[in-house]
Amino acid sequence: MNQVLDVIVIGGGQSGLASGYHLKKSGLSFLILEASGEAAGSWPNYYDSLKLFSPAKYSSLPGLSITSSSDCYPDRDEVVQYLKNYASHFQLPIAFHQRVEQVSKESDIFQVRTTTGEIYNARNVICATGSFNKPYIPTIEGQEYFKGNNIHSAFYKTHDPFKDQTVIVVGRGNSAVQIAMELADITNTTLAVRKPISLMPQHILGKDIHFWFILTGIDSKWRIGKSLVNTSGVMDLDGYKQRLKEGKPKQKNMFTSFYEDGVIWADGSKEKVDSVIFATGFRSNLDFIKDLGGLDVNGVPLQSSGISTVVSGLHFVGLSGQRSFASATIRGVGQDAKYVIKHIRKRDR
Template identity: 35%
Template sequence: MSKFVLVIGAGQAGLATGYHLRKAGLPFQIVDAAGRVSDSWRNRYASLTLFTPRQFSALPGLLHTGNRELYPSRDEFADYLQSYVAHFDLPIRLDSRIVRLVKEATGGFEAQLQNGERIRATHVVIATGAFQKPIIPSTASQFAPDVVQFTGDSYRDPSQVPAGPVLVVGDGATGRDIAAELSAGHTTFLSVGKPRKLFPERILGKSAWWWLHWSGLMQAPKESRLGRYMQKADPFPDRDRNLDSLARNGVRIMPRLMSAAGSIAQFSDGSATEVVSVVWAVGFRDDSSWVEIAGAGGSNGSFVHTEGVSEIPNLFFVGRPWQRNRASALIMGAGPDAAAIVKRIVCLVTAPWP
């Protein structure tokens, strides 16, 4: 079989992979289920801005325009991804959802599209990202049917949310953003879990990301002592989103949600409140059900890999959180992680095919 790389997913991870495959001179195609590049970004909540400023929110070979110290919006970054495809003329097939990936007896792969078509490849890079299916706790079923429920995936803006008290569950960056904007027009409760570590947005006039990048902290290996500490702490920048600031702006901070009964939310300290809507912002999980290859996925549905390399020969990943380091979950990590994976593929294609 002629060497051919199939890249699944046309987000930042897939495009960075395409960039490096093009540089390496390998034949490849990027396939995505969406109708246009960057729809996964445009379909998120409207007020979303990236974690990192423009100087750290670019893919290899193409810088962002605009103030490098400021944060790109959701739509700006989506436009950037579209311009990236055009700039490098990357081969992308859209409206092409892959519903089944299998390993062939010859050692290659066959991907089946939703329309029944099949694509064969010698190497596959799964770059679908870590935001596949929103996690909805079992507590959701305890609310009455007339309590309107959203996820971090289905929530777009406050106009969707009916009048009355709203509970946001989950105090990561998404939950805090949503609670902050809802508080302008709704009585808003934010249910928090474990204590979160936030770092200052700027240090000595420089973005905290500048310090983290140039100090080498963002590149600390996953299994290093520093890497393990950063995984446990999981800090994110404080852009006026600490709990004290949220409280000053009207968000009512509540402890962990324990249960619900009808329209009543009950918390770990024994308190309770009535709500008319709930936004679940407790994270996402993988969907590996379409990869029908034994050993590719774990029992919990997550993908199994070591620094993006599967135990399945010629199967790889880019865009996994902590794939190699903290940067892996961010735009700044897509290029280096893709480069490392493509380097491995280049080494493999020089070997005889079975």
């Protein structure tokens, strides 16, 4: 394509849609490139029972509220439908089935090449593929010899295939606990953790904790929220505290290695295990900007508050901890997108 746009947005999930909303308000010309056939990001791929840990009233992108009851906690399918409705409501320009494989730059113009062979040109690029598209599993001794089922939580959909198994879920974050709670109903489930699960009350003085996050500035102020991004506090949403107390699921210090039939715990004891599910997070998958020099040696974006520190015109929305505690969440990407688009407008004046 010969047309030079003001902005190309890579990714049509929540981060890309929030960017599109603010770009449309700005009057800048833009196009969103989405690898799949729908504007829903990673949400359709998450496990069936997933639900947000923030109520609907605090779980919307800018300009359009999610339609669930304000006090309920939307589930995966509600979020997927909301994102698709959002794209349609604001008539955002999205090119589907356009997976980006390389971004290059000549003079002041970016060339964005997709796997279909299309080339899109723009003065600015926003990488909005988020932080949750490259599953991370740590390397553990003996892992290659384990004969059981060994997967990342990204590939977990429902507890049904695990019925009557002995299962270990590795991790202590929200997803790990939610999956383990579900599995514990029909399996012998253990959470393998480096530290005991840290639970945060879902309600304080009759208000959901996200009300207090907003009131105190934790959700929006970088200096307050940044330090909390890497914590592993879990919302006590459905009686988790009592269930953990009852050992449904159990908690044990992380195992040290695998053997053919299971795992070896720190005390040297062996346990026969059918399946191990790693809820150990994700890494950004931004290899398409590698040739620009936009990443460090570990593939992490070189950026500050979503603005590349090494490539002029390169930006990011949806990175964990980008500007606040809420960055990378459906409630937080809007404020980060607004900040980035404001920077682009100033830059291109």
